Amino acid sequence: MPIHRMPQTGDEPPGRRERKRQQQLDHIADTAWALFEAEGFEAVTMERIAEAADLSKVTLYRHFPVKEALLRHVFHRELRAAWPDIQPELAWAAPGRARLARFLELQAAWCESRRAFLLPYTRFRLSDSRLPAEGRERSGMEAIFSELIAQGQAAGEFRADLPVALLAMHLQFAHLATLLRCLTDDRLALADELATMLDLVCNGMGGRS
Amino acid sequence: MPIHRMPQTGDEPPGRRERKRQQQLDHIADTAWALFEAEGFEAVTMERIAEAADLSKVTLYRHFPVKEALLRHVFHRELRAAWPDIQPELAWAAPGRARLARFLELQAAWCESRRAFLLPYTRFRLSDSRLPAEGRERSGMEAIFSELIAQGQAAGEFRADLPVALLAMHLQFAHLATLLRCLTDDRLALADELATMLDLVCNGMGGRS
DNA sequence: TTAATTATTGAACGACGTTCATTATTTTTC
DNA sequence: GAAAAATAATGAACGTCGTTCAATAATTAA
Numbered sequence: 001m002p003i004h005r006m007p008q009t010g011d012e013p014p015g016r017r018e019r020k021r022q023q024q025l026d027h028i029a030d031t032a033w034a035l036f037e038a039e040g041f042e043a044v045t046m047e048r049i050a051e052a053a054d055l056s057k058v059t060l061y062r063h064f065p066v067k068e069a070l071l072r073h074v075f076h077r078e079l080r081a082a083w084p085d086i087q088p089e090l091a092w093a094a095p096g097r098a099r100l101a102r103f104l105e106l107q108a109a110w111c112e113s114r115r116a117f118l119l120p121y122t123r124f125r126l127s128d129s130r131l132p133a134e135g136r137e138r139s140g141m142e143a144i145f146s147e148l149i150a151q152g153q154a155a156g157e158f159r160a161d162l163p164v165a166l167l168a169m170h171l172q173f174a175h176l177a178t179l180l181r182c183l184t185d186d187r188l189a190l191a192d193e194l195a196t197m198l199d200l201v202c203n204g205m206g207g208r209s
Numbered sequence: 210m211p212i213h214r215m216p217q218t219g220d221e222p223p224g225r226r227e228r229k230r231q232q233q234l235d236h237i238a239d240t241a242w243a244l245f246e247a248e249g250f251e252a253v254t255m256e257r258i259a260e261a262a263d264l265s266k267v268t269l270y271r272h273f274p275v276k277e278a279l280l281r282h283v284f285h286r287e288l289r290a291a292w293p294d295i296q297p298e299l300a301w302a303a304p305g306r307a308r309l310a311r312f313l314e315l316q317a318a319w320c321e322s323r324r325a326f327l328l329p330y331t332r333f334r335l336s337d338s339r340l341p342a343e344g345r346e347r348s349g350m351e352a353i354f355s356e357l358i359a360q361g362q363a364a365g366e367f368r369a370d371l372p373v374a375l376l377a378m379h380l381q382f383a384h385l386a387t388l389l390r391c392l393t394d395d396r397l398a399l400a401d402e403l404a405t406m407l408d409l410v411c412n413g414m415g416g417r418s
Numbered sequence: 419t420t421a422a423t424t425a426t427t428g429a430a431c432g433a434c435g436t437t438c439a440t441t442a443t444t445t446t447t448c
Numbered sequence: 449g450a451a452a453a454a455t456a457a458t459g460a461a462c463g464t465c466g467t468t469c470a471a472t473a474a475t476t477a478a
Contacts, residue, residue: 020444021456045433056458061435127336127389149414159415162405167414170406173386174379180336181378196371197379204413205358205376206368229475230425254464265427270466 025063028053029074041071041120068124075121079140082110090148096157097202100148104175104198108191111179119183126176145171174201234272237262238283250280250329277333284323284330288349291319299357305366306411309357313384313407317400320388328392335385354380383410 031053035044046067050060064070086106093099111118125141146168152158158167178197182188240262244253255276259269273279295315302308320327334350355377361367367376387406391397 046435047433058436058459059457062456065435067434123336127332157415162409162414166405167409169386169390170383170409170414173382177378177382196375200371200376200379200413202413202415204409204411205371205379206366206411255466256464267428267467268426271425274466276465 024055025073028055028060028063028070029077032070033074033078036071036074036117040116046070068120068128071117071121071124075117076140078114086110094157095148095155096152097198099151100171100202101195101198103144103148104194105191108194111190115183118179122176122179122183126173126180141175142168142172145175171201233264234282237264237269237272237279238286241279242283242287245280245283245326249325255279277329277337280326280330280333284326285349287323295319303366304357304364305361306407308360309380309411310404310407312353312357313403314400317403320399324392327388331385331388331392335382335389350384351377351381354384380410 028049032044032049035049035052046060047057049070050057053060060070064073086103089106090099090102093102146164149158149167149171150164153160153164174197175194178193179190182190182193237258241253241258244258244261255269256266258279259266262269269279273282295312298315299308299311302311355373358367358376358380359373362369362373383406384403387402388399391399391402
């Protein structure tokens with residue numbers, strides 16, 4: 001069997017190379033996060049991130065093939081960090097639409113304090129399909145939507161004639177579109193628009209089949 | 210009053226400068242269309258388009274500030290050209306969902322023969338919000354959706370508690386998302402996925418308010 | 419015709435993302 | 449342990465997108 005890629009059993013202890021890789025990823029993400037926060041996503045060049053993290057530009061691009069992939073990595077790390085605070089709040093709402101609505105409320109608040117990152121991230125997520133296969137794994141948000149929708153389906157609140165993945169994708173695009181609209185038009189309140197969006201996604205726009 | 214931008218009454222005869230501009234736009238679009246069709250969107254550089262159209266690169270960028278703007282211009286020209294064939298077919302279906310479904314059918318067929326352009330165009334449309342104001346005018350597709358939805362609202366088939374523009378935007382994003390999915394996954398049939406998408410947009414995913 | 423606007427151009431630039439040959443490091447195998 | 453194979457990292461150069469600038473040509477307004 002080919003040695004260089006073993007079957008990913010996952011329980012084997014990672015070698016030193018993998019460990020160093022992970023901590024270097026963390027180091028890069030920390031550095032990038034700080035720079036993005038200080039100067040904005042567009043203003044920071046990949047070369048500067050590389051220098052600040054004490055890496056070659058080529059090496060940085062080996063880890064993150066496009067700049068937005070780095071943004072996504074950083075962003076998802078933040079999202080994972082916020083999840084323990086968000087999740088218990090959701091249990092109070094009934095599975096299905098109510099819980100989804102509660103999540104969007106909490107999410108909106110979380111997003112408000114990350115406006116600088118949110119616009120480029122949203123744009124990228126809306127149109128990305130050029131990341132390598134491993135990068136096309138479920139995004140943090142997509143995984144959460146899938147979970148919440150599956151709960152709603154199990155509770156009989158969401159239609160079960162369509163696969164969860166499709167519903168989740170539909171919701172996610174509507175979500176991203178709403179974010180994009182709000183971020184490019186300051187007159188729109190994120191929380192309100194998200195509530196309207198959820199209404200539309202759940203109830204449809206009224207056409208009978 | 211400032212001379213260089215008059216109120217755009219529109220009925221004054223355009224000067225020679227404006228006429229030359231228009232025919233140059235047409236010339237550029239023709240050239241770009243041919244190159245795109247022959248070699249694909251990504252493979253053609255802006256410099257080559259400029260050379261082929263006998264222009265300076267800077268001049269080309271003056272007309273189309275980003276490459277995708279040129280693609281959009283070319284694409285919308287095609288769509289406008291196809292519209293006379295599509296529109297009469299729509300009158301046979303009742304306004305509202307049926308007519309929308311019919312449009313998506315015809316659209317799918319039209320798209321099938323333009324796959325090469327469709328992917329970059331879709332990606333761009335999904336995430337564009339950096340075009341100059343004049344460029345953010347309603348896209349061809351968005352205008353059509355708006356019209357069809359307004360007809361459905363008037364016929365009482367679509368809910369009227371939300372503005373047409375919002376419904377149209379929602380539909381358009383779902384539409385683009387479906388295109389993106391089908392173009393990046395050959396196993397999916399465009400017509401089928403569009404029908405499912407319309408179902409989802411019209412009927413919602415089943416959550417009660 | 420003169421004066422003010424606008425179009426067009428070449429040349430250079432910064433940034434993204436890639437390629438390549440070379441060197442260092444880790445992992446495997448003996 | 450040491451040798452060999454595989455992978456990681458590097459600098460340097462390159463192509464493309466998109467922009468800036470100063471200079472020239474063409475159009476319009478006075």
